[in-house]
Amino acid sequence: MLCKTCGKRVYEMEKIIADKAIYHKSCFKCCHCKSVLSMRNFASLDGEMFCKPHFIELFKSKGNYEEGFGKERKVKQWAAQNEAAAVRG
Numbered sequence: 001m002l003c004k005t006c007g008k009r010v011y012e013m014e015k016i017i018a019d020k021a022i023y024h025k026s027c028f029k030c031c032h033c034k035s036v037l038s039m040r041n042f043a044s045l046d047g048e049m050f051c052k053p054h055f056i057e058l059f060k061s062k063g064n065y066e067e068g069f070g071k072e073r074k075v076k077q078w079a080a081q082n083e084a085a086a087v088r089g
Contacts, residue, residue, distance in 0.1 A: 001015070001022050002022070003022060003023050003024045003027050004021040004022060004023055004027075005023055005024070005027035005028075005029070006024065006027050008024070010022050010023070010024055014026075016028045016039070018037075018039065018042060018044065018049065019044040019047065019049070021047070028042070028049065029049065030042075030049060030050050030051040030054055031048045031049055031050060032050055032051070032054040032058065033051060033054055035051055037049055037051060043055035
């Protein structure tokens with residue numbers, strides 16, 4: 001079993017499983033502030049781990065999951081697909 005963050009072997013005593021991935025306790029960190037997480041204070045989105053305060057802060061900054069976390073909004077993708085379909089007929 002390899003740690004998702006560092007790629008090194010994880011032994012049972014130091015293993016944390018979150019969001020279907022394995023981590024060392026010391027590698028289980030918020031991708032925004034790098035603080036060590038626990039099973040009580042983390043949230044995940046698209047395979048990235050966040051401490052709950054930063055998860056909430058990033059969501060509130062734009063009011064949606066895409067823009068708040070630095071991704072393009074799916075609404076824009078859907079609009080482009082609808083336009084392409086309308087052109088085709």
